[in-house]
Amino acid sequence: DEIDFEFWGNRSGQPYTVQTNIYAHGKGDREQRVNLWFDPAADFHSYTIMWNHHHVVFYVDEVPIRVYKNNEAKGIPYLLHQPMGVYSTLRNGDDWAT
Numbered sequence: 001d002e003i004d005f006e007f008w009g010n011r012s013g014q015p016y017t018v019q020t021n022i023y024a025h026g027k028g029d030r031e032q033r034v035n036l037w038f039d040p041a042a043d044f045h046s047y048t049i050m051w052n053h054h055h056v057v058f059y060v061d062e063v064p065i066r067v068y069k070n071n072e073a074k075g076i077p078y079l080l081h082q083p084m085g086v087y088s089t090l091r092n093g094d095d096w097a098t
Contacts, residue, residue: 001025001082003056005047007040008033016040018047020058020066024077034065051079
């Protein structure tokens with residue numbers, strides 16, 4: 001299972017895009033993209049994930065940008081049953097992401 005922040009960069013003059021994704025029970029396809037309201041390379045910013053039994057909330061500078069609710073009672077997989085780790089990866093996606 002995974003909870004992802006993915007930074008897609010930008011085309012010159014366009015907003016920077018961050019993509020969030022949830023992998024639960026080994027399945028993703030829960031991507032959601034948000035255009036940032038600032039240049040993330042120009043200054044320090046905080047990116048936070050709050051995860052509990054009720055929901056996952058993604059924050060940028062303490063502003064919630066996405067809420068993923070636990071709907072397992074409706075048959076939608078949620079992040080409750082598998083251990084997870086924390087990883088950070090930086091890579092240049094100029095040739096495919098933008």
